[in-house]
Amino acid sequence: MNYYRKVLLFVAMLIVCFASVTAVGPHVANAEGDSLGINAEAAILLDVKTGKILYQKNPDEVLGVASMSKMMTEYLVLEAIQNKKISWDQKVTINEYVHKLSAAPDLSNVGLTQGEEYSVKELYQAMAIFSGNAAAVALAETVAGTEKNFVTMMNKKANELGLKDYNFVNSTGLNNESLLGNQPAGGPKDENVMSARATAKLAYQLISNYPEVIETAKTPKLKFRDGKEYPNFNWMLPGLIFQYEGVDGLKTGSTDFAGYCFTSTAERNGQRYLSVVMKASSKDARFTETRKVLDYAFNNFAKEKVLSKHYQVKGKKSLPVVKGKGDKVEIYTKEPISMVMKSGEKDSYKPVLVLDKKKLTKDGELTAPVKKGEKVGYVTIKSTNGEDLGFILGKENKNLQVDVVAAENVERSNGFVLMMRGIGGFFGDVWGSVSSSVKSWF
CATH class of the missing domain: 3.40.710.10 (DD-peptidase/beta-lactamase superfamily)
Known part of the structure; x- marks a missing residue:
């Protein structure tokens, strides 16, 4: 009998706990x-x-x-x-x-x-x-x-x-x-x-x-x-x-x-x-x-600088460039981003890079010429915890977006160089194909 009482008491406690969580859960x-x-x-x-x-x-x-x-x-x-x-x-x-x-x-x-x-x-x-x-x-x-x-x-x-x-x-x-x-x-x-x-x-x-x-x-x-x-x-x-x-x-x-x-x-x-x-x-x-x-x-609350000027997103510090004298260009934020937040909350936000797809090829490359300061996208910041209440105008807030721009010029290569690169690429592809065929014989 004592065993059953303990079981019933345990179940009752679970019900009380569940009711408390249910009451609080939807109203965080x-x-x-x-x-x-x-x-x-x-x-x-x-x-x-x-x-x-x-x-x-x-x-x-x-x-x-x-x-x-x-x-x-x-x-x-x-x-x-x-x-x-x-x-x-x-x-x-x-x-x-x-x-x-x-x-x-x-x-x-x-x-x-x-x-x-x-x-x-x-x-x-x-x-x-x-x-x-x-x-x-x-x-x-x-x-x-x-x-x-x-x-x-x-x-x-x-x-x-x-x-x-x-x-x-x-x-x-x-x-x-x-x-x-x-x-x-x-x-x-x-x-x-x-x-x-x-x-x-x-x-x-x-x-x-x-x-x-x-x-x-x-x-x-x-x-x-x-x-x-x-x-x-x-x-x-x-x-x-x-x-x-x-x-x-x-x-x-x-x-x-x-x-x-x-x-x-x-x-x-x-x-x-x-x-x-x-x-x-x-x-x-x-x-x-x-x-x-x-x-x-x-x-x-106080205003905190979340990202500094010329910030580079980890893993996306540069973009590949085609038809240029260089094959890549560094990118960074044009301005800093600041936001009002509670003390100690700075680490609860992460940068998110959004590139302008209209500027990129299907392979994700920029096409030369690229001018220093040219906008290639923007960076915004998002909360990494579930307590963020969002923004009054919705998820996207342009006041928390900053332009990402090219950090340097990348000039377009002249026609002869581009032609030679094309020829080199063609023969490279042919050689690769022949080499693969030869290897398959053995």
Whole structure:
């Protein structure tokens, strides 16, 4: 009987161990989130230079995004200005709907007078600094004619930018029931949704393609034409209640459905990070949890040189050359590669050489002439462990690629030399064939 009890106890222990492994196994990426103690439904952290993901918690859970969706509205406005479809000085006449929305209680707004003209710049600042909802609608109508058309543009642009797990139903991030019966898309109680990964990718593309967005986002107070000052909802800016060194953006958001959200970006000594915190428990919590994420970034990561300039990949220090005065050419990296990583992680990355197949013959040779500095491919670096979280834009990241070039000139041989080489090769082949035949006789 004692024997059977021991067996049952052993089996029970195995079941407990298996259950623990199963619970942890699929969520390796979130284990670090538990160690940071992030009190929010989802979060993610990026190095802005490369787009490398440094931390994530539930990054693909689809959640309400609230006014953080105005980052897409900002993107489309800035794109329209870049393409000269609208201008900063262009005047926008406020219609009855936008006026009434600007006066709606419990919504973030600057008052917009019906029939009065406001510049695109005024409306953009009202939207970006004080999260003005009516201003966002006015801009959407200016860019696309109607907010409904603009929402179509938002979803199309999201697809173009490679976002996944998203759906836009309006330009503001409000719940549709707050839009005074004027819903552009979706149901009467629908809201914009995105995952933390999609939100981070949008923010990353926004500040990468339109870095000027930071200049407006970092403004602590909006001085509007009505003589009032409207505080930025990003309370981590300098001089505000949760100020944090280096924070200069980007967008907050909150609704009953989305909870409290914040996409932040901060820069110190030339190193910029971007974080997203979604569905925090309170207005203050979205900032305290963002502080934890940014503290983790600035205290644990630093830029390390992974490969030096003129680095030569082991076993591929040269390439064979045909029709040249020399039969090979040395190759090396044109520039060094640096990357943000934790201390001691440098040895966890290896160089990978990718040659330009268009430059090579079917036998893997370059054809002379070859000029010094001529690009023959590139080197990138890849993680050798399974803990790497990858990059926000995917596996291939051009910011972690450096050109591989020829280290010297290889001139083309003249026609006579090439002809003699051809003749020599022909007779060499003939002699080899005859020699093999003779050997077979014996």
